Amino acid sequence: MLKYQAIANEIKQFIEDNDLQQGHKLPVLESLMSQFKASKSTIINALDLLEKKGDVYQVRGSGIFVRRHRRKGYINLLSNQGFKKDLDNFQITSEVIELDVRKPNSEVADSLNIHIHDDVYYVKRIRYINGKTLCLEESFFNKAIVTYLNKEIVSESIFNYIQEGLGLKIGFSDLYIHVDKLTAEEGKYLGLNEGVPKLFAETIFHLTNGQPFDFSKVTYNYEQSHFFIQENLHD
Amino acid sequence: MLKYQAIANEIKQFIEDNDLQQGHKLPVLESLMSQFKASKSTIINALDLLEKKGDVYQVRGSGIFVRRHRRKGYINLLSNQGFKKDLDNFQITSEVIELDVRKPNSEVADSLNIHIHDDVYYVKRIRYINGKTLCLEESFFNKAIVTYLNKEIVSESIFNYIQEGLGLKIGFSDLYIHVDKLTAEEGKYLGLNEGVPKLFAETIFHLTNGQPFDFSKVTYNYEQSHFFIQENLHD
Numbered sequence: 001m002l003k004y005q006a007i008a009n010e011i012k013q014f015i016e017d018n019d020l021q022q023g024h025k026l027p028v029l030e031s032l033m034s035q036f037k038a039s040k041s042t043i044i045n046a047l048d049l050l051e052k053k054g055d056v057y058q059v060r061g062s063g064i065f066v067r068r069h070r071r072k073g074y075i076n077l078l079s080n081q082g083f084k085k086d087l088d089n090f091q092i093t094s095e096v097i098e099l100d101v102r103k104p105n106s107e108v109a110d111s112l113n114i115h116i117h118d119d120v121y122y123v124k125r126i127r128y129i130n131g132k133t134l135c136l137e138e139s140f141f142n143k144a145i146v147t148y149l150n151k152e153i154v155s156e157s158i159f160n161y162i163q164e165g166l167g168l169k170i171g172f173s174d175l176y177i178h179v180d181k182l183t184a185e186e187g188k189y190l191g192l193n194e195g196v197p198k199l200f201a202e203t204i205f206h207l208t209n210g211q212p213f214d215f216s217k218v219t220y221n222y223e224q225s226h227f228f229i230q231e232n233l234h235d
Numbered sequence: 236m237l238k239y240q241a242i243a244n245e246i247k248q249f250i251e252d253n254d255l256q257q258g259h260k261l262p263v264l265e266s267l268m269s270q271f272k273a274s275k276s277t278i279i280n281a282l283d284l285l286e287k288k289g290d291v292y293q294v295r296g297s298g299i300f301v302r303r304h305r306r307k308g309y310i311n312l313l314s315n316q317g318f319k320k321d322l323d324n325f326q327i328t329s330e331v332i333e334l335d336v337r338k339p340n341s342e343v344a345d346s347l348n349i350h351i352h353d354d355v356y357y358v359k360r361i362r363y364i365n366g367k368t369l370c371l372e373e374s375f376f377n378k379a380i381v382t383y384l385n386k387e388i389v390s391e392s393i394f395n396y397i398q399e400g401l402g403l404k405i406g407f408s409d410l411y412i413h414v415d416k417l418t419a420e421e422g423k424y425l426g427l428n429e430g431v432p433k434l435f436a437e438t439i440f441h442l443t444n445g446q447p448f449d450f451s452k453v454t455y456n457y458e459q460s461h462f463f464i465q466e467n468l469h470d
Contacts, residue, residue: 022445023445054407057406057407057441057443057445059443059444059445060443062444065445067407067445069409069411071411074411077412077464078464078466170468171292171467171468172289172292172302172465172466172467172468173465173466173468174304174463174464174465174466175463175464175465175466176304176306176309176461176462176463177312177461177462177463177464178457178460178461178462179414179432179433179434179455179457179460180432180457181431181432196416196432197414197415197416197431197432197433197457198414198432199414199434205468206292208292208294208295209294209297210257210258210292210294210300210302220414222413222414222415222432225413225414226411226412226413227411227412227413228409228410228411228412229312229313229409229410229412229464230407230408230409230410231313231407231408231409231410232406232407233405233406233407233408233440
């Protein structure tokens with residue numbers, strides 16, 4: 001972790017520890033420089049990162065302010081804003097249903113930009129939030145990139161392992177969502193009746209070099225699915 | 236519009252005109268500098284903007300590549316990625332159901348950070364996509380900021396008017412979504428039966444100075460609601 005990233009984390013921690021609300025003005029640049037013993041450019045990089053992550057907003061000529069939404073119980077839909085981070089009061093667990101190496105069908109091969117004769121790791125999990133079903137998740141990993149998985153790894157955070165264990169750099173993702181009616185099969189896993197609403201999310205995750213490595217399909221239990229997205233609208 | 240923004244638009248147009256696909260390598264910096272008659276820093280700013288908007292990705296030491304998803308018919312859920320832009324082949328129209336000035340209830344007042352005795356513009360519209368209902372939209376604008384609206388304005392793009400007509404600078408938004416069952420009342424507007432799935436999205440839009448100016452509640456017709464979100468995962 002670079003210094004500006006560490007300082008960004010410290011500033012975020014400072015906001016949370018002091019329970020600062022949206023619109024609260026942060027100390028001026030000079031104060032932050034002395035508080036964190038860092039150069040002007042390091043502090044500016046840290047603040048730019050926090051702005052990108054939606055934790056502060058900067059008003060030219062006026063200062064830096066806390067950005068923080070006020071609704072409790074909403075899960076951050078975008079993974080760069082931290083799936084677990086916003087779930088302070090939640091317990092997320094995973095139950096692994098299937099884990100194997102298989103050949104992809106043409107939809108999966110196409111999404112991962114590989115051939116149907118190539119290998120993928122297939123992972124099927126149910127994820128729970130406070131003991132209730134949150135979602136049914138099926139993921140397909142290009143085995144040429146994600147070279148090894150086992151049951152212990154996939155029962156925890158796969159992405160932590162991919163980054164820290166395999167040293168891969170995750171770059172960007174394309175997320176497709178739509179709303180539909182739950183099938184009987186999905187209902188079985190989620191403990192819901194056929195025909196109730198569902199949120200269905202498909203994501204293609206790419207490395208920083210543009211290679212897709214993970215295609216995932218997630219069916220959310222509509223009763224647990226309250227999502228939050230932060231957006232910056234100006235250029 | 237600043238020069239780098241204009242050049243970003245031109246590069247995007249170039250990608251679309253030539254139907255360049257994801258992973259296609261763009262010309263090197265020097266070529267772009269001479270093609271667009273611009274300095275190195277202007278081109279870099281333009282490319283950074285395009286990366287932020289999800290139109291290109293940059294691989295250190297390797298070059299700049301086109302980023303472009305391959306699924307047709309998905310609407311971009313985040314407005315900074317352009318609601319209409321991705322709907323090239325779609326016709327979006329609005330039918331205004333109600334437009335008036337009223338006092339907000341406490342939920343609206345709280346979301347807009349105003350008092351229940353302050354005035355808001357209330358706009359209720361049905362939006363259509365290719366003649367089918369896309370969504371039912373209710374918006375509450377803080378009248379102290381959005382000082383004037385009329386039926387002609389709200390039957391077009393309200394945000395264009397706010398930016399170009401009123402000269403306001405839109406900064407960031409907080410988006411809350413969940414999935415639920417459609418009510419009979421909503422079904423009436425959307426031409427659907429009570430109890431079918433819906434996507435319900437609430438957004439608080441802020442100016443660049445942090446002031447909330449618009450609180451909107453949108454109920455989407457699940458049959459038309461295929462959404463796309465691009466995300467950058469690295470810092």
